Amino acid sequence: MKAIKGGEFLIRKTNPEDIFTPEEWTEEQNMIAQMCDDFIQKEVEPNLDAIDKMEEGLMQSILDKAGELGMLGLSVPESLGGMGVDFKTSLLATEALGKGHSFSVAFGAHTGIGTLPILYYGTEEQKAKYIPKLASGEWKASYCLTEPGSGSDANSGKTKAVLSEDGKNYIINGQKMWITNGGFADVFTVFAKIDEDEKLTAFIVDAHSEGISLNPEEKKMGIKGSSTRQVFFNNVKVPVENMLSERQNGFKIALNILNIGRIKLAAGVLGGAKEAVTLSVNYANEREQFGRPISKYGAIRSKIAEQVIRCYITESATYRAGQNIDDAIEQLIADGMEKGKATLKGIEEFAAECALLKVLGSEALDYVVDEGVQIHGGMGYSAESNIERAYRDSRINRIFEGTNEINRMLTVDMILKRAMKGELDLMGPAMKVAGELMSIPETPEIPEGPLANEHLYLENFKKTILMVAGSAVQKLMTTLAKEQEVLMAIADMSMWTYASESALLRVQKKIDKEGADACEEEIAIVKTYFVDSADRINKSAKDALNAFAEGDELRMMLMGLKRFTKTEPFNTKEARQKIALKAIEANKYCF
Numbered sequence: 001m002k003a004i005k006g007g008e009f010l011i012r013k014t015n016p017e018d019i020f021t022p023e024e025w026t027e028e029q030n031m032i033a034q035m036c037d038d039f040i041q042k043e044v045e046p047n048l049d050a051i052d053k054m055e056e057g058l059m060q061s062i063l064d065k066a067g068e069l070g071m072l073g074l075s076v077p078e079s080l081g082g083m084g085v086d087f088k089t090s091l092l093a094t095e096a097l098g099k100g101h102s103f104s105v106a107f108g109a110h111t112g113i114g115t116l117p118i119l120y121y122g123t124e125e126q127k128a129k130y131i132p133k134l135a136s137g138e139w140k141a142s143y144c145l146t147e148p149g150s151g152s153d154a155n156s157g158k159t160k161a162v163l164s165e166d167g168k169n170y171i172i173n174g175q176k177m178w179i180t181n182g183g184f185a186d187v188f189t190v191f192a193k194i195d196e197d198e199k200l201t202a203f204i205v206d207a208h209s210e211g212i213s214l215n216p217e218e219k220k221m222g223i224k225g226s227s228t229r230q231v232f233f234n235n236v237k238v239p240v241e242n243m244l245s246e247r248q249n250g251f252k253i254a255l256n257i258l259n260i261g262r263i264k265l266a267a268g269v270l271g272g273a274k275e276a277v278t279l280s281v282n283y284a285n286e287r288e289q290f291g292r293p294i295s296k297y298g299a300i301r302s303k304i305a306e307q308v309i310r311c312y313i314t315e316s317a318t319y320r321a322g323q324n325i326d327d328a329i330e331q332l333i334a335d336g337m338e339k340g341k342a343t344l345k346g347i348e349e350f351a352a353e354c355a356l357l358k359v360l361g362s363e364a365l366d367y368v369v370d371e372g373v374q375i376h377g378g379m380g381y382s383a384e385s386n387i388e389r390a391y392r393d394s395r396i397n398r399i400f401e402g403t404n405e406i407n408r409m410l411t412v413d414m415i416l417k418r419a420m421k422g423e424l425d426l427m428g429p430a431m432k433v434a435g436e437l438m439s440i441p442e443t444p445e446i447p448e449g450p451l452a453n454e455h456l457y458l459e460n461f462k463k464t465i466l467m468v469a470g471s472a473v474q475k476l477m478t479t480l481a482k483e484q485e486v487l488m489a490i491a492d493m494s495m496w497t498y499a500s501e502s503a504l505l506r507v508q509k510k511i512d513k514e515g516a517d518a519c520e521e522e523i524a525i526v527k528t529y530f531v532d533s534a535d536r537i538n539k540s541a542k543d544a545l546n547a548f549a550e551g552d553e554l555r556m557m558l559m560g561l562k563r564f565t566k567t568e569p570f571n572t573k574e575a576r577q578k579i580a581l582k583a584i585e586a587n588k589y590c591f
Contacts, residue, residue: 067137098271114141
């Protein structure tokens with residue numbers, strides 16, 4: 001069977017056996033996760049306050065220890081001093097380290113945007129010089145892209161690079177801001193424009209070069225222990241051989257490294273979210289009011305259940321995409337492509353899913369920590385509690401790696417561009433749905449089993465997206481790109497559909513293997529999420545349709561929408577009780 005393509009989930013049926021689920025981790029993969037988990041417990045958690053106070057040299061020393069264990073080189077090939085694990089295993093390690101607060105940020109910046117541009121775009125000489133030292137932690141890395149005037153519009157940066165008269169160096173002048181690990185990095189990847197070039201070029205810069213100066217550490221709402229500085233370049237000499245890739249290829253490097261960063265962020269926030277669920281359950285079991293633990297009350301159980309649901313859904317979708325990326329990489333290598341190029345191309349193939357997951361994960365974490373504070377009551381507002389730190393540290397994730405608004409619009413833009421290029425046939429299925437609106441609905445074939453309805457709802461969710469997106473493309477044509485509210489509504493519907501499908505396939509796979517009795521709580525998670533998603537999709541679709549359609553056409557589509565988002569009555573209160581009870585009895589996130 002042909003491997004699924006990025007964005008194709010909207011128009012292609014996926015079977016449970018075609019996806020990877022977290023129940024299938026190997027012993028070796030679980031050992032890597034356990035090593036990361038142990039590291040956080042031993043080296044990070046006892047030092048959280050000291051890290052937040054930015055105790056001199058502490059973060060570097062923890063990164064050194066991570067380097068000694070091989071954790072900084074997980075994605076680095078063995079030939080360059082790393083462990084060379086596959087993509088989804090690197091996601092699992094990122095999840096395990098995701099509860100490390102500011103350390104997770106420093107780790108992610110060093111191993112991701114700090115190391116990967118050189119690993120994937122460097123010459124053999126550049127890789128041999130930098131990668132082994134970055135993988136061991138001897139050198140720390142940072143990434144200098146954002147400027148005071150260029151955030152989401154990264155290519156509008158003003159930092160300039162000019163070739164010296166003797167042709168041996170580029171002279172860089174400019175200013176970068178929000179530079180993670182900026183205070184202690186040894187190596188910067190710096191983006192600048194050469195002369196009057198339209199696009200950025202990337203350079204590997206020695207952070208100790210003459211002419212580089214730093215502002216004091218930024219004072220931030222959260223992730224206080226993460227070094228964040230402004231970096232100034234004043235006539236900094238960079239040898240010509242330190243150009244990364246080709247001239248004007250910097251923007252492409254930035255975009256591809258961001259794709260990786262987005263799905264990695266989804267894995268990282270998942271680790272933080274699961275930890276916040278555990279903190280919430282622990283507190284709810286300990287705290288007594290009116291003579292009994294608050295975990296016995298329905299209002300608290302409802303919150304815990306929803307926290308669990310958001311984690312489970314994010315996890316299902318993240319590792320499904322991780323495996324799709326691994327499969328794409330393997331196929332490209334089999335076709336003769338070099339591993340580094342194949343990795344970038346495989347991740348680029350699923351760039352739309354990476355953007356969706358970044359939004360899904362960061363918003364799940366925000367929900368989980370917010371309700372975590374609420375469950376803790378007054379204690380949750382005290383700086384003595386870990387949930388308070390989790391709440392503050394969470395907020396940056398909706399801004400990191402491109403804001404969630406940018407990522408929503410990117411998702412739709414990437415999928416539509418694929419359709420325009422003929423790589424995805426969206427208009428065929430969209431026309432079919434439009435035709436279905438005019439005819440008497442057929443009675444669909446419903447598969448058997450406890451999730452029969454959900455398989456049917458899923459098909460209808462996809463029809464809703466095709467109806468709204470297809471109509472928007474035809475109606476708005478060239479102005480669609482400016483209709484940000486419509487694009488964001490389509491992105492949200494796509495995200496909830498992808499997440500719903502991922503969880504449904506995961507649980508169906510478990511039912512097929514272990515039987516429905518072994519999956520009671522998981523079935524409750526899927527059913528509850530589907531009912532809620534149907535309502536959310538209905539609202540987003542209605543808002544989008546009302547924004548551009550009118551008259552009989554609008555009325556017809558609204559009738560179709562009612563049909564496509566209809567669900568059978570389901571007792572979500574009882575389902576949530578069941579989900580919460582499992583976590584309460586285990587006294588932790590246990591799914």
